[in-house]
Amino acid sequence: xxxxxxxxxPDDIYQALMAAQSGLSPEDAERFRARLILILADRLGxxxxxxxxxxxxxxxxxxxxxx
Amino acid sequence: MTEGFHYxxxxxxxxxxxxxxxxxxHPVVVAGGGLVGLTMAVDLVQRGVKVVVLxxxxxxxxxxRSICVAQRTLEIFNxxxxxxxxxxxxxxxxxxxxxxxxxxxYAFDLQxxxxxxxxxxxxxxxxYVEIYLIERLAELxxxxxxxxxxxxxxxxxxxxxxxGIVTPxxxxxxxxxxxxxxxxxxxTVRGALGLPFPGEAFDDRFLITDIVMKSAFPPERWxxxxxxxxxxxxxxxxxxxDDVWRIDLQLGPEARREEELREDRIVARLRAMLGPEVxxxxxxxxxxxxxxxxxxxxxxxRVIFVGDAAHTVSPFGARGGNGGVQDADNLGxxxxxxxxxxxxxxxxxxxxxxxxxxxxxxxxxSKRATDFIAxxxxxxxxxxxxxxxxxxxxxxxxxxxxSGRLSVAAAYTDSPLSTADTEPWNAGPAPGAPAPDSxxxxxxxxxxxxxxxxxxxxxxxxxRAQSCDGHLSVRVVREGDDVEDATGLVARRxxxxxxxxxxxxxxxxxxxxxxxxxxxxxxxALARLHGRAAA
Numbered sequence: 039x040x041x042x043x044x045x046x047x048p049d050d051i052y053q054a055l056m057a058a059q060s061g062l063s064p065e066d067a068e069r070f071r072a073r074l075i076l077i078l079a080d081r082l083g084x085x086x087x088x089x090x091x092x093x094x095x096x097x098x099x100x101x102x103x104x105x
Numbered sequence: 106m107t108e109g110f111h112y113x114x115x116x117x118x119x120x121x122x123x124x125x126x127x128x129x130x131h132p133v134v135v136a137g138g139g140l141v142g143l144t145m146a147v148d149l150v151q152r153g154v155k156v157v158v159l160x161x162x163x164x165x166x167x168x169x170r171s172i173c174v175a176q177r178t179l180e181i182f183n184x185x186x187x188x189x190x191x192x193x194x195x196x197x198x199x200x201x202x203x204x205x206x207x208x209x210x211y212a213f214d215l216q217x218x219x220x221x222x223x224x225x226x227x228x229x230x231x232x233y234v235e236i237y238l239i240e241r242l243a244e245l246x247x248x249x250x251x252x253x254x255x256x257x258x259x260x261x262x263x264x265x266x267x268x269g270i271v272t273p274x275x276x277x278x279x280x281x282x283x284x285x286x287x288x289x290x291x292x293t294v295r296g297a298l299g300l301p302f303p304g305e306a307f308d309d310r311f312l313i314t315d316i317v318m319k320s321a322f323p324p325e326r327w328x329x330x331x332x333x334x335x336x337x338x339x340x341x342x343x344x345x346x347d348d349v350w351r352i353d354l355q356l357g358p359e360a361r362r363e364e365e366l367r368e369d370r371i372v373a374r375l376r377a378m379l380g381p382e383v384x385x386x387x388x389x390x391x392x393x394x395x396x397x398x399x400x401x402x403x404x405x406x407r408v409i410f411v412g413d414a415a416h417t418v419s420p421f422g423a424r425g426g427n428g429g430v431q432d433a434d435n436l437g438x439x440x441x442x443x444x445x446x447x448x449x450x451x452x453x454x455x456x457x458x459x460x461x462x463x464x465x466x467x468x469x470x471s472k473r474a475t476d477f478i479a480x481x482x483x484x485x486x487x488x489x490x491x492x493x494x495x496x497x498x499x500x501x502x503x504x505x506x507x508s509g510r511l512s513v514a515a516a517y518t519d520s521p522l523s524t525a526d527t528e529p530w531n532a533g534p535a536p537g538a539p540a541p542d543s544x545x546x547x548x549x550x551x552x553x554x555x556x557x558x559x560x561x562x563x564x565x566x567x568x569r570a571q572s573c574d575g576h577l578s579v580r581v582v583r584e585g586d587d588v589e590d591a592t593g594l595v596a597r598r599x600x601x602x603x604x605x606x607x608x609x610x611x612x613x614x615x616x617x618x619x620x621x622x623x624x625x626x627x628x629x630a631l632a633r634l635h636g637r638a639a640a
Contacts (some may be wrong), residue, residue, distance in 0.1 A: 074503065
């Protein structure tokens with residue numbers, strides 16, 4: 039997958055992602071991530087890009103764990 | 106327990122076929138006199154085809170069953186002479202509401218645009234629709250429908266079909282050129298031909314019940330996820346004529362039939378939903394699971410499958426009955442043309458392609474709704490919860506909420522009968538899509554465009570579109586000449602200007618569209634439409 043646009047402050051974003059989940063139970067963290075995925079998909083606003091992102095994530099998991 | 110509708114019995118009558126030494130021969134036999142078989146028969150008889158309908162029972166559909174009659178079905182029923190009765194009796198609705206718990210998540214309008222003869226839906230018990238079709242068929246051919254004639258054996262030959270029939274007075278045989286199998290999800294004909302019916306069965310059980318209740322609830326489709334009266338499951342409330350209300354309650358995979366169908370149990374569930382004060386009585390109830398299946402092919406030589414005999418879906422989306430009616434609408438004109446020698450048998454191959462595509466679309470939508478309503482794995486449940494939570498505040502998430510994607514007319518995008526566009530169009534129905542109806546003025550009087558297109562092949566064209574005349578058996582509807590587009594809606598819905606022409610099939614789908622076409626281009630599109638495309 040080609041990166042569409044680089045983030046200006048990747049460290050800030052990564053930290054914000056972690057901070058949002060800190061102190062959450064594993065179940066609530068999962069709930070948070072489901073919401074985030076849906077919101078991000080909407081913000082992308084491009085069906086093909088979302089489908090590509092889903093495929094890229096799944097492929098990377100397969101490569102890493104064989105799942 | 107049962108109240109409300111009174112089911113009459115239709116009398117068995119001995120036919121002359123039963124006294125013949127050798128089997129009588131008919132051009133078309135329809136197995137099954139339900140919603141789809143009757144639609145098929147009326148369509149064919151209207152086209153001048155002699156039809157015999159065999160039904161194993163002596164009643165119309167028991168229970169309201171397929172209640173949501175979609176706009177496209179109403180258009181087809183108009184053509185078949187029962188549309189006005191359905192509209193008059195049915196409960197018109199365009200609005201759906203989706204609740205989560207006791208809160209309204211959102212409402213949707215299925216018909217935001219005016220200038221329509223038919224609403225997005227009317228709700229009407231299947232037994233009423235069948236009665237209207239039975240009466241219409243009797244008007245056209247009083248002897249067409251044979252009650253208590255059960256198809257027992259089918260032998261499909263290369264150029265005809267042999268059928269064994271059992272009646273209260275014993276058996277007899279007939280032969281036919283074409284057998285239309287409209288005998289439902291447990292099709293005898295499908296069994297007799299040994300055809301597999303592959304697909305998927307779902308575990309979740311649902312309680313469906315019709316109650317008679319005086320209520321001021323609006324005529325809208327109300328769907329709940331996790332309602333307070335039925336925690337953790339889904340529920341549906343929908344109005345029908347005669348103060349009958351459809352209620353559908355998801356019970357989960359563990360529900361037991363013997364227990365759930367006990368009247369006290371059903372009443373307790375309904376009380377929880379409707380409150381302690383409301384007076385109601387139960388007219389019909391049933392416990393169901395559902396399946397999504399289809400035959401690989403709908404045509405097997407001289408046997409052609411329609412409706413649930415060909416494909417079956419879950420009820421979410423009202424795609425079973427409406428899909429079956431569209432099957433009949435698609436097949437009728439083709440079979441009539443083949444029988445009249447106006448088209449080669451190959452035309453029937455397009456029925457399999459077009460309605461196969463529609464069945465796939467219906468099954469896809471049905472499965473998606475089912476997966477949302479009854480999540481099969483933890484990830485599905487997790488995302489569903491996220492979608493429903495988000496939907497309250499975030500409008501975008503409502504698009505993911507799936508309580509059933511309601512039936513709309515199929516567009517035959519891969520049809521071999523369509524002539525592809527040769528130039529870009531930014532308005533109007535593409536080849537394969539249904540040609541929309543519109544209010545028009547005919548001889549100074551308000552009418553509807555579809556009434557001018559009924560039954561035959563039509564060219565709808567602008568005032569200066571040349572080369573549309575002089576084609577055999579084609580009706581030309583010319584704007585400004587035959588009709589006046591007083592509201593401008595025809596121009597808008599079709600992108601119609603003075604040089605545009607649409608070739609519309611007898612089932613009201615677009616076959617081709619042109620700007621300033623040559624005579625040769627129209628002739629070629631007509632040949633393709635009738636299954637005679639140059640290879």
